[in-house]
Amino acid sequence: MTGTPPTEQADLPQDLVGIGIGPFNLSLAALAHGVPGGLAACFYDQQPAFRWHPGLLIEGATLQVPFLADLVTLADPASRWTFLNHLRSRDRLFPFYFAERFHIQRAEYDAYCRWVADNLPGLHFGHQVDAVRWNAERRLFEVDFTQLDADGEAEALGRTYTRNIALGVGTEPLVPEPLRPLADAPSAPVIHSADYLEHRDRLLAAAHVTVIGSGQSGAEVFLDLLRARPAGAEKLHWLARTEAFAPMEYSKLGLEHFTPDYTHYFHGLPEQTRCDLVPRQWQLHKGIDADTIAAIHDELYRRSLHGGWPDAVLTPGVTVRTAGRVAGTKVELHLEHTQQGTRSRLTTDAVVLATGYRERPLASLLAGLDPYMRRDSAGRHLVDAEFRLRLHPAVTGSVYVQNAERHTHGVGAPDLGLAAWRSASILNTLTGKEPYPLPRRTAFTTFGLERREAPGIPHQAPALTPLETEV
Numbered sequence: 094m095t096g097t098p099p100t101e102q103a104d105l106p107q108d109l110v111g112i113g114i115g116p117f118n119l120s121l122a123a124l125a126h127g128v129p130g131g132l133a134a135c136f137y138d139q140q141p142a143f144r145w146h147p148g149l150l151i152e153g154a155t156l157q158v159p160f161l162a163d164l165v166t167l168a169d170p171a172s173r174w175t176f177l178n179h180l181r182s183r184d185r186l187f188p189f190y191f192a193e194r195f196h197i198q199r200a201e202y203d204a205y206c207r208w209v210a211d212n213l214p215g216l217h218f219g220h221q222v223d224a225v226r227w228n229a230e231r232r233l234f235e236v237d238f239t240q241l242d243a244d245g246e247a248e249a250l251g252r253t254y255t256r257n258i259a260l261g262v263g264t265e266p267l268v269p270e271p272l273r274p275l276a277d278a279p280s281a282p283v284i285h286s287a288d289y290l291e292h293r294d295r296l297l298a299a300a301h302v303t304v305i306g307s308g309q310s311g312a313e314v315f316l317d318l319l320r321a322r323p324a325g326a327e328k329l330h331w332l333a334r335t336e337a338f339a340p341m342e343y344s345k346l347g348l349e350h351f352t353p354d355y356t357h358y359f360h361g362l363p364e365q366t367r368c369d370l371v372p373r374q375w376q377l378h379k380g381i382d383a384d385t386i387a388a389i390h391d392e393l394y395r396r397s398l399h400g401g402w403p404d405a406v407l408t409p410g411v412t413v414r415t416a417g418r419v420a421g422t423k424v425e426l427h428l429e430h431t432q433q434g435t436r437s438r439l440t441t442d443a444v445v446l447a448t449g450y451r452e453r454p455l456a457s458l459l460a461g462l463d464p465y466m467r468r469d470s471a472g473r474h475l476v477d478a479e480f481r482l483r484l485h486p487a488v489t490g491s492v493y494v495q496n497a498e499r500h501t502h503g504v505g506a507p508d509l510g511l512a513a514w515r516s517a518s519i520l521n522t523l524t525g526k527e528p529y530p531l532p533r534r535t536a537f538t539t540f541g542l543e544r545r546e547a548p549g550i551p552h553q554a555p556a557l558t559p560l561e562t563e564v
Contacts, residue, residue: 110255111136117495118261120164121516123174128528139221143210148288155196162510168517179205226461261495264450282443286310299443306447307333312381324396329405341380349536351505358540359503476501479522
């Protein structure tokens with residue numbers, strides 16, 4: 094849905110304005126639509142339509158979460174916006190039933206989200222939010238936006254007033270510093286995996302391709318290139334900083350790190366403990382799923398059946414020190430092997446950076462709120478247990494964040510499986526009611542000796558005998 098809010102309502106304050114319409118704010122919009130009694134809410138995104146990682150919708154690539162981790166089911170399975178209702182609207186329930194797929198393809202998830210975005214009211218694509226301010230006199234937030242035309246050019250300016258804001262501006266591709274000048278140059282064959290499909294034909298035509306990054310995206314790109322290149326002449330390198338091309342932690346108890354129970358526990362830890370913990374948990378969210386690892390090995394093995402080895406080099410434990418262009422169109426990577434302490438050079442015709450994403454900076458967008466912001470010792474915004482930025486008490490409205498709180502809420506922040514629960518938590522807090530009753534307990538694991546509970550939800554924990562401290 095596109096367009097500006099009706100003129101006659103322009104000065105009426107909204108209960109909620111969402112900035113950004115990715116899966117997380119789309120989840121919030123879908124659940125907000127079902128709040129009893131109604132909620133005045135609108136959501137803005139500068140894109141002309143919903144887009145979810147279009148460069149990585151590789152054929153056959155699947156989500157790393159089950160289909161139940163859609164926009165709403167884990168908070169409201171009776172919602173009209175469930176994935177199963179999407180299938181029903183397309184007469185695909187029985188095919189899905191017989192397909193017996195717990196993990197759906199990325200392209201199918203994207204189609205589901207676009208179905209929601211096309212039918213849900215209150216979504217305004219082609220609207221770029223420029224600034225957010227607190228209007229002390231009206232005790233409301235001011236949200237200034239620019240309406241864009243089909244070519245992305247400014248068409249009109251507007252302003253919305255709201256009691257609350259939800260930031261869901263998403264992430265942006267992370268390009269390592271040594272490769273940034275090459276990635277920024279349009280003629281250089283260095284692209285981020287986020288743009289892979291757009292450049293796929295060019296990469297397939299390259300004589301030699303190097304993939305950098307050991308996560309799921311790197312594995313999927315490497316597998317797709319491997320399958321498309323001739324046996325014996327693959328000419329592929331796959332490099333990674335990690336010590337191994339490691340599987341993602343997918344044991345049932347390991348997955349309990351993506352439960353509300355763990356989120357509450359993590360939020361209650363000291364700041365320095367949280368900072369130290371997140372990097373150590375990389376295999377929870379930066380590993381490769383076992384099926385993809387198996388598919389890569391199967392493809393490599395198949396190419397060795399008639400003798401010889403495929404022309405593909407897979408090397409973990411390698412960092413890129415510097416990079417530059419040679420011979421006009423080639424790229425030279427200066428590498429260092431961490432364990433061996435050795436250095437080498439690799440010349441390649443194209444580079445795919447599967448180097449992940451980072452939270453999109455909020456400083457510019459929230460510059461008008463900066464005097465009210467509360468920050469931690471590292472200068473990051475503080476986020477309370479209810480996903481609200483900690484602001485000066487003079488600001489009576491709330492600014493909620495989605496996927497910008499890993500430093501306060503842990504590895505589950507970017508996980509699709511917690512989207513519906515977080516959206517429901519936000520709406521429960523925002524309305525001061527409980528339109529979406531949430532579970533009291535979500536994990537068999539008890540994280541810590543004292544259970545960290547959701548605000549307002551008591552829990553009868555097993556009795557523990559306190560230890561006496563010797564004086």
